Amino acid sequence: MSARSSGATTLNGTEEGAAVRAFWERLGLPGLVDVHTHFMPERVLDKVWAYFDSVGPLTGMEWPIAYREEEDRRIALLREFGVRTFTSMLYPHKPGMAEWLNGWAADFASRTPDCVHTATLYPEEGVESYVRRAVDNGARVFKSHLQVGAYDANNALLDPVWGLFAEAGIPVVMHCGSGPAPGKYTGPEPIAGLLARHPRLPLIVAHMGMPEYTDFLDLAERYPQVRLDTTMAFTDFSERFSPFPVSERGRLADLAERVLLGTDFPNIPYPYLHQLEALERLELGDDWLRAVCYENGARLFLRARP
Known part of the structure; x- marks a missing residue:
């Protein structure tokens, strides 16, 4: 792995692994x-990386992939960092793709025991059937x-x-905020409508709902099964275009049991360590960091494992 920089700090792979381990050991x-980590079929991931390679002209931001490595090396890196469990977040962009991705993810989980069996969905005929099959096959997060x-x-x-997930207590990590660029169906309003109908849905709002942080914090306070993941939030990269309001930090403290570590590894333009440093500099205390970086996720995903 080549040296990478998070601004002031430049680390090679060995140094970063030691620094990440020192963070959680302390x-x-x-x-x-x-x-919130991404593993998917190679040809799909290649297209995702190609999108990020061209994202400068699309959004005005350069987005170099920090961990453009082979799959085995990416798994090894997470293990070097001391990540006890992670996910294979994957997603379709058109009909007829989700069930195939779910088959790949089931195989990946079977050969990667520290990966939570992940699955995905798309609004299409048959979605309820293939989601139920994925759940029956052991999927534990969507x-x-x-x-x-x-x-x-x-x-x-x-x-x-959504009703199935609410009944079974299976969380869904949803990119529903409007960052880094808004979509036709992103933002808090559609999610408020969804939760009004499915108030027990175990929803994990990706990226803290960036940039509509306040609105998604409102929903988390209103619905006990709503959580937020930290993916890319608070980092130097995101703070340039979507700063988290300092005035809302107290609400993060109040929701300590429902904030989860997410990173977007490997598709991040800075070192993995920087996400952890960004959380620490919020100055919400070690108990908050312990909850976010391990305890909350462990309650969701490690309860059935030794």
């Missing part, structure tokens, strides 16, 4: 739980990407799926 944790998929979470085809 907190007295057994490691990290990262609820990914919904309203921005890339360009669909409404309130699509009637998805109503039985």
Whole structure:
């Protein structure tokens, strides 16, 4: 792995692994739980990386992939960092793709025991059936990407799926905020409507709902099963275009049990360590960091594991 920079800090792979481990060891944790990492079929990931390679002209931002490595190396890096469990967030952008992705993810989980069996969905005929099959096959978390998929979470085809998740207590990580660029169906309003119909849906709002942080904090306070992941939030990169309001930090403290570590590894333009540093500099205390970086995710995903 080549040297990478988070602004003032430049580390090679060995140094970064040691620094990440030092972070959680200082907190007295057994490691990290990262609820938002990406693993997907190689040809799909290549297209995702190609999108980020061209994202400068699309959004005005350069987005170099920090961990453009082979799959085995990416898994090894997370293990070097001490990530005890992680996810394979994957998502379709068109009909007919989700069930195939779910098959790949089931195989990936079977050969990667520290990965939570992840699945995905799309509003299409048959979605309830293949989601139920994925659940029966052991899926424990789902990914919904309203921005890339360009669909409404309130699509009637998805109503039985949300009901299934609410009944089974299966969380769905949803990219529903409007960052880094708004989509037709992103933002807090559609999600408020979704939760009004499915108040027990275990929803994990990706990226803290960036940039509509305040609105998604409101929803988390209103609905006990709503959580937020930290993916890319608070970092130097995101603070340039979507700063988290300093006035809302107290609400983060109040919601300590429902904020989860997420990073977007490997598709980040800075070192993994920087996400942890960004959380620490919020100055919300070690108990908050322990909850966010391990304990909350462990309650969701490690309860059935030794």
